[in-house]
Amino acid sequence: MKRVLVTGSSRGIGRAVALRLAQDGYAVVTHAVRNADAARETAVECARISGQPEQPVLVFDLADRAATTAALEADIAANGPYFGIVANAGVNADAPFPILEGDAWDKVIDTDLTGLYNLLKPVVMPMISNRIRGRIVTLSSVSGVAGNRGQVNYSAAKAGVIGATKALAVELAKRGITVNAVAPGVIETEMAATIEEPELVKRAIPMRRFGTPEEVAGVVAFLFRDEAAYITRQVISVNGGLF
Ligand code: NDP
Numbered sequence: 180m181k182r183v184l185v186t187g188s189s190r191g192i193g194r195a196v197a198l199r200l201a202q203d204g205y206a207v208v209t210h211a212v213r214n215a216d217a218a219r220e221t222a223v224e225c226a227r228i229s230g231q232p233e234q235p236v237l238v239f240d241l242a243d244r245a246a247t248t249a250a251l252e253a254d255i256a257a258n259g260p261y262f263g264i265v266a267n268a269g270v271n272a273d274a275p276f277p278i279l280e281g282d283a284w285d286k287v288i289d290t291d292l293t294g295l296y297n298l299l300k301p302v303v304m305p306m307i308s309n310r311i312r313g314r315i316v317t318l319s320s321v322s323g324v325a326g327n328r329g330q331v332n333y334s335a336a337k338a339g340v341i342g343a344t345k346a347l348a349v350e351l352a353k354r355g356i357t358v359n360a361v362a363p364g365v366i367e368t369e370m371a372a373t374i375e376e377p378e379l380v381k382r383a384i385p386m387r388r389f390g391t392p393e394e395v396a397g398v399v400a401f402l403f404r405d406e407a408a409y410i411t412r413q414v415i416s417v418n419g420g421l422f
Pocket of ligand 1: 186187188189190191192193210211212213214215239240241242266267268269270290318319320321362363364365366367368369370371
């Protein structure tokens with residue numbers, strides 16, 4: 180049995196990734212911070228699809244290092260290390276820079292960037308010591324690759340995710356663990372539902388539409404395949420040609 184943790188799998192892209200990895204037979208450990216019931220529904224559905232035993236639902240705030248570490252260490256001690264991790268959970272708090280308050284900066288950096296450290300630190304060593312030639316996939320964004328108006332905080336965090344992903348990929352390559360980032364454009368989830376004038380945004384996208392969570396999940400699942408074992412330190416965009 181190969182256990183895979185997908186953070187933020189209560190909804191949106193994380194839920195789609197969890198269900199897609201379940202299709203490939205992984206035992207998916209789900210996670211949420213507020214919507215634990217929704218994450219539990221994902222876990223039940225994953226177990227049905229994969230045929231694997233139902234895995235626990237982890238509940239923690241990624242910005243809370245002590246809570247994140249405690250939840251991960253307890254799950255690994257009770258149920259074993261992960262074959263893979265999809266660092267998907269994230270937040271945005273958009274505002275034009277002149278009115279971007281310190282709280283919005285801190286929240287996004289603490290959750291999306293420092294949260295990545297909080298998540299990966301407790302899970303990587305158990306992968307190494309168990310000689311697991313596994314997979315780590317992080318979720319960046321077109322904002323992290325290109326920068327985006329109204330998202331100075333989010334662009335900084337998501338660019339930081341790319342740097343951390345590439346550096347960790349170099350460190351873990353000799354262990355056979357691949358580390359890659361997926362950088363979506365605009366994907367139809369609750370995060371994108373806040374976009375003002377969506378039709379205007381769509382006109383800027385060569386494909387003239389937003390992407391679906393399943394279109395991101397397919398790329399993550401590809402990175403988990405045996406055939407993708409030689410792909411590491413990469414950023415793969417899923418953005419309809421936006422950038
Ligand atoms: P959603 O807003 O739909 O879902 C966010 C998920 O993250 C939820 O499961 C939520 O849990 C969890 N989460 C939020 N805050 C925290 C926290 N502090 N600690 C732990 N978990 C938390 O997001 P998307 O599915 O749209 O996005 C998924 C990833 O993809 C994110 O990293 C996002 O930045 C990135 N992305 C999204 C794009 C888009 O257009 N949608 C574009 C580019 C990148 P709960 O349900 O409990 O609140």
